[in-house]
Structure formats: structure tokens, C-alpha cells
Amino acid sequence: MTNPIPFDNSYAQLPDRFFTRQNPTPVIKPGLIRVNQALAEQLGIDVDWLTSTAGLEVLAGNAIPAGAEPIATVYAGHQFGSWNPQLGDGRAVLLGEVVDGQGARFDIQLKGSGPTAYSRGGDGRAPLGPVLREYIVSEAMFALGVPTTRSLAAVTTGEPVFRETALPGGVLTRVASSHIRIGTFEFFAVKKDIEALRILADHVIDRHYPAAATTENPYLSLLESVISRIATLVSQWQQVGFIHGVLNTDNMLLSGETVDYGPCAFMDSFDPTKVYSAIDRGSRYAYQKQPEIAHWNLMVLAQSLLPLIDADQAQAVTLAKAALDQFPLAFHAHHRQGMAAKLGLTTATQTDEQLVRELLELMQNENLDYTLTFRHLSDPTNHKLLPVRLMPWIEDWLARAATETDGKPDYKLMRSVNPLCIPRNHLIEAVIKAAIEDNDFEPFDALTQALQTPYVERPLENPLTQPPRPDQIVQNTFCGT
Numbered sequence: 001m002t003n004p005i006p007f008d009n010s011y012a013q014l015p016d017r018f019f020t021r022q023n024p025t026p027v028i029k030p031g032l033i034r035v036n037q038a039l040a041e042q043l044g045i046d047v048d049w050l051t052s053t054a055g056l057e058v059l060a061g062n063a064i065p066a067g068a069e070p071i072a073t074v075y076a077g078h079q080f081g082s083w084n085p086q087l088g089d090g091r092a093v094l095l096g097e098v099v100d101g102q103g104a105r106f107d108i109q110l111k112g113s114g115p116t117a118y119s120r121g122g123d124g125r126a127p128l129g130p131v132l133r134e135y136i137v138s139e140a141m142f143a144l145g146v147p148t149t150r151s152l153a154a155v156t157t158g159e160p161v162f163r164e165t166a167l168p169g170g171v172l173t174r175v176a177s178s179h180i181r182i183g184t185f186e187f188f189a190v191k192k193d194i195e196a197l198r199i200l201a202d203h204v205i206d207r208h209y210p211a212a213a214t215t216e217n218p219y220l221s222l223l224e225s226v227i228s229r230i231a232t233l234v235s236q237w238q239q240v241g242f243i244h245g246v247l248n249t250d251n252m253l254l255s256g257e258t259v260d261y262g263p264c265a266f267m268d269s270f271d272p273t274k275v276y277s278a279i280d281r282g283s284r285y286a287y288q289k290q291p292e293i294a295h296w297n298l299m300v301l302a303q304s305l306l307p308l309i310d311a312d313q314a315q316a317v318t319l320a321k322a323a324l325d326q327f328p329l330a331f332h333a334h335h336r337q338g339m340a341a342k343l344g345l346t347t348a349t350q351t352d353e354q355l356v357r358e359l360l361e362l363m364q365n366e367n368l369d370y371t372l373t374f375r376h377l378s379d380p381t382n383h384k385l386l387p388v389r390l391m392p393w394i395e396d397w398l399a400r401a402a403t404e405t406d407g408k409p410d411y412k413l414m415r416s417v418n419p420l421c422i423p424r425n426h427l428i429e430a431v432i433k434a435a436i437e438d439n440d441f442e443p444f445d446a447l448t449q450a451l452q453t454p455y456v457e458r459p460l461e462n463p464l465t466q467p468p469r470p471d472q473i474v475q476n477t478f479c480g481t
Contacts, residue, residue, distance in 0.1 A: 004049040005058075005108065007067030007096040010207070011178070014199060019071040024061025024093045025114025025124065027169070029158025032056050033441055034135065034448065036152050039175060043098050043106060043152075050153065059153045059173055061093070061113040068095045072116035076190060077183035077250030078300060080284055085190060087183060087250050088118025091126060094179065105207060107179050108152065111172040125161045129432040130478075131170035132444055134261040136431070138174075140423040140451040141258055146236045147229075148258040149176040168436060177257055180204055182301045183250030189304035201308055204254050217319070219308035224323045227298050229256030231330035234294045238287070239338045240419065241267040241370040245277035245477060247285045247293045249300050263477040266422045268467045270363040270370040276425070278476040295327045341417045342374050344401060344409025355393075355400060362390055369467040371422050378414035382460075419454035421464045423447070425474035 012019070032051065040047045049055050057063035064070060072089040079087075092111045099105050111134075112126025131154050141148040157169035180200070188196040205212045205222050212221035233256050237244065244251070245263035253259050263277035272288035280286075285293060302320040310316035339356045340348035363373055366387050376382040383394060401409040431447050434440040450464050458465055468474070 003066045004046045004055070005065050005067065005096075006044050006098055007065075007069075008099050008105070009067075009069050009096045010105070011073070011094070011107075011180075011203070012069040012071050012096065014203065015196070017074075017193075017196060018200070019073045019094075020088075020117040021070065022072040022089075022093055022116050023064060023070050024110050026062040027060050027157035027159055027171070029156075030056050030060030030062060030171075031156040031158065032059070033132075033154040033156060033170070034445060036139070036150070039150055039152050042100050043108075043175070044100060045098070045152075056155060058095075059110070059155050060157065060171055061110050065095070070095055072118055073179060073184070074118060074187055075181050075183035075250055076187040077181070077248050078186075078297075079248040079250070080280070080282070084250075086118070086187065089116055089179075090119040090122055091116070091124040092174075105177065107174075107176045109174045109176070109179060111174050112157075112169065113171055123161065125157070125159075125169050126171065127161045127163060127167040128156060128170040128436060129167065130262065131172045132432050132435060133264075133428055134172055134174070136428055136444070136448055136451065137261045137264060137423050138258075139448060140454065141242070143452045143454050144240055144419060144422075146240065146242070146258060147233055147256055149174050149253075151175070176253065176259065177255040178204075178207055178253065179259070180254045181250050181259075182252045182254070182297055182304075183248070184254075185301060185304040186249060189307075194307050197304065197308055201305065208255050217309065219305055220319050220323065223298075223302055223305055223309070223320060224326070226254055226256065226301065227323055227327050228330055230294050230298060231327050232256070232334050233258065234291050235331055235335040235338055237290060238335060239342065239417075240422070241270070241287075243267065243274060243276055243285070243287045244290065245275075245280065245285055247290065247297065249297045252294070252297050254301075265425050265474070265477050267370045268424065268473070269367045270360060270373070272360070272364065276474070276477045278478050291328075291331050294331075295324070298327060299324055338417070341413055343377070343397060344411055344414040346404060346410055346413065352400070355397060358393055359390075359397075362393055366390070371419060372465070372467065374414070374418040375420050377409075378411055378418050380411065385460075415457075416455055420456070420458055421451055421454045423451055424468065425477065426468040426472035427464070429474055 035051050037047050040050050058065050070093045074088040076085050077087050092109050093113045094109045115124035135151040135154045138148050138151050152173040152175050155171050159169045160166040161169040209225040212218045215221040243265050251260045265276035273286050275283045275286045306316040337348045376385050431443045434443045
């Protein structure tokens with residue numbers, strides 16, 4: 001087999017200032033942890049080859065497959081609000097792109113594959129724990145229906161990675177519609193490289209938003225399209241209780257997919273101010289602030305696109321501001337509809353927002369689990385499991401649902417949008433502990449598999465459905481750099 005991965009590269013054909021040609025660094029003794037067979041088949045990659053010794057060598061970075069054009073991409077970014085003029089793939093190499101049977105284009109990237117020109121003194125490696133976390137959470141997000149990068153494979157390296165202590169290393173093979181970030185546009189905008197901005201914008205339009213090319217102002221349409229897609233994405237995060245943790249501009253993709261599952265987490269008990277990331281000391285990226293931060297990041301993108309939107313800067317600012325003003329409207333419209341569905345309401349009205357606010361306040365005051373509260377509401381036989389203080393609210397909710405076509409909540413709809421199983425922090429930590437301390441990957445495989453069916457009924461006493469005991473609560477999460 002001469003070309004087991006059907007590469008069809010486009011980003012590597014852009015000018016050299018967009019990236020550095022960079023091979024991954026080989027490792028001593030790679031070991032296969034898991035291959036995502038369904039994703040491999042979608043991408044037209046031979047699964048038997050991918051799980052073979054030859055495939056393992058590629059997944060570990062020890063061999064370059066035919067057709068690959070390995071590169072590390074450059075970008076800038078605002079990190080926790082502070083400007084960094086040059087970042088880039090400091091521990092990742094983009095092997096190339098493939099086009100699936102539906103005509104969709106995807107990047108295949110090795111994460112944790114060694115130092116690059118953008119490593120800034122780092123080792124370019126990834127500890128095994130963050131590799132497993134990203135595999136679990138990204139695939140769980142996909143199963144939940146949230147736009148996301150995905151995980152094709154995870155391998156061990158046979159080498160230690162040194163952070164506070166020596167840890168086993170790993171490499172994740174990540175798949176994305178593209179890895180083009182808001183920070184990619186920032187990098188060229190700050191250099192006033194208008195030609196590069198135009199090339200990049202044209203590439204994104206062709207790849208993600210082809211309809212924009214036919215409009216009167218393609219670059220304004222690009223901005224409007226990204227704003228709409230990000231508004232939907234962040235609304236979906238809020239609906240499932242997901243906290244990204246590091247919403248820097250270099251961690252927001254133009255494709256509208258969730259990327260970089262470092263110190264991310266799903267909430268257990270509901271708290272709108274909740275922060276898990278150990279490095280977010282100012283609570284910049286708390287759960288309740290995610291829409292605001294996404295809006296801020298999109299403002300940065302708009303600033304970068306101004307020279308393309310209109311040659312008259314004042315007119316460009318006016319057009320960009322009008323586009324940005326649509327973000328809160330788009331977010332709230334999608335969020336209102338999504339929260340109505342979580343309550344089994346097929347129509348969403350502005351008055352329902354008060355009903356949702358009252359429920360969330362009760363959940364916070366009663367220290368209730370976010371996921372399980374909605375799931376219990378999805379089955380009238382489980383309403384008795386909820387605190388007595390929720391009963392007046394339940395009566396109000398049922399009265400509102402009585403105005404619906406069937407005169408009651410759509411419980412089937414509720415069970416289709418309110419998951420029972422999510423990648424809870426304590427479950428992930430237990431999996432990582434088993435892998436690191438005992439070299440046991442069976443818990444990882446079992447959890448990954450279970451999270452592929454998050455809406456399926458399971459016994460409530462199933463450990464996968466339960467919030468953590470007090471001694472299992474995870475207060476802080478960490479990235480792998």
C-alpha cells in the first residue's frame with residue numbers, strides 16, 4: 001500500500017510565511033492506545049493499516065506517510081487578554097489534509113510530536129494525561145452534537161515528559177475541519193500584511209463559507225458567517241454545562257469547532273461563576289462569561305479583517321460593528337430555543353427565559369447537579385428525586401407546558417437533548433490515574449465507549465451517571481504544556 005492516507009493538501013500550498021515545514025520528532029518506543037475506527041473509515045483511511053506497526057510509526061511521528069507535507073503553522077493571539085505577537089504550533093505538526101466521501105476537507109495533525117520553530121523553549125511533547133483527556137472529551141462532545149475537533153488515535157511514546165514530575169508521554173492524532181484560528185488572522189493583521197490577510201480569508205471562504213464568495217462583500221460575509229457559527233457553538237457549550245477554560249483568540253477556530261481541550265471541564269453542581277482551569281486566576285473564562293469572551297474574540301477578528309472589508313476605514317468599522325452587534329441576538333435566539341428544548345417546549349418565547357432563570361437559580365441555591373437535574377425532569381417518574389423546593393417551579397413549568405400542542409412537556413425531546421452521561425472530571429481523572437500508575441487502558445476504553453451514547457437510558461445507580469462524591473470532586477484542571 002503506497003498511500004494509506006489519501007492526502008489532498010491545500011494549506012501547505014500557501015506562501016511560506018504561513019508556516020514552517022517541520023517533521024515530527026521520533027520517539028523511542030511507541031505503543032498504540034486506541035484508534036477511532038469509525039472516523040478512520042469516514043476519512044478513507046485503511047483501518048487495518050492504521051492499527052499495524054507501520055500505522056503506529058506514523059501516529060507516533062516516527063515515519064512520514066506518502067503524500068504528507070508536514071508543517072507547523074504560525075499564529076498570534078490574545079492570551080487571557082494579553083497580546084502575544086507570535087505563537088504557532090509549538091507542539092503539533094499538521095501532516096496534511098484529506099477529503100472524505102462527502103467532499104468535506106479535514107486536517108490530520110499530530111499533537112505532542114516534538115519541538116517546532118514556535119515552541120519558545122518548550123519540549124513540544126504532551127503528557128499522557130492531557131492526551132487521554134482530549135480524546136475522551138472531544139469524542140464525547142461529538143456524540144453530544146457539539147461542533148468539535150476529533151481524535152483519530154492516541155499512542156504512548158515510551159519516553160518521559162518532564163513537568164512538575166516525570167510523566168509518561170503521548171501523542172494525539174487530532175482531526176479538524178481546519179486549524180485556522182482568529183489568532184492566525186491577528187498574526188498577519190498586526191504586520192499589516194494585507195496580501196496575506198486576503199490569501200488567508202480567501203482560503204477560509206473557499207474551505208468553510210463558499211456562499212460568501214458570491215456576495216457583494218465577501219469578507220464582510222465571512223465575518224458575519226463566523227459570528228453566526230460561534231454564537232451557535234457557545235450556546236451549545238452553555239446548554240451542556242461545558243467550560244472551555246482557555247478561550248484565548250488562538251483557541252477559537254474560524255470553522256466554529258471546539259478546539260484545545262486543556263483545562264476544560266463539565267460542571268457538576270450548577271454555578272455560573274465556576275472556573276476549573278488552574279491558570280485562570282482572574283476567572284476570565286468562567287462559565288457565565290463564555291458568551292461575552294466569544295464576542296470579544298470576534299471583535300478582534302473583525303479588527304483584523306477591516307482592511308479587507310472596506311478601503312475606507314470608517315466605513316469598514318461601521319460595517320464590522322453592525323455585524324458584531326448581531327452576536328448577542330444570534331446567541332440568545334439559539335440559546336433560548338435550546339433551553340426550551342431542554343424543558344420539552346417545542347416553542348420558545350421570551351417569557352420562557354424567566355422560567356429558565358428561576359430553575360437555574362434554584363439549582364445554584366440547592367447545589368444541584370446541572371446534568372442530572374435536567375435528566376430527572378425528562379422523566380416524570382423521576383421528579384420525586386428532585387428537592388421539595390423545586391416543586392412550585394415544576395408546577396409553573398407544567399402549567400407553561402400545558403399551553404403546548406400536546407398539553408404537556410415533550411419528554412421524548414427532552415431525553416434527546418439532556419444527556420445522562422457526560423465526561424465528568426472525576427471519571428476522567430480515574431481513567432488517567434489507571435493509565436499512568438498501572439498502565440491500564442481498559443478504563444479509558446470503557447469510558448470513551450460509554451460516552452458515545454450519552455442520551456441512552458441507564459440505571460441511575462450506574463457510576464457513569466452519578467456526580468462525584470465529596471472525596472471525588474475535582475476543583476482544578478490543567479493543560480499539558
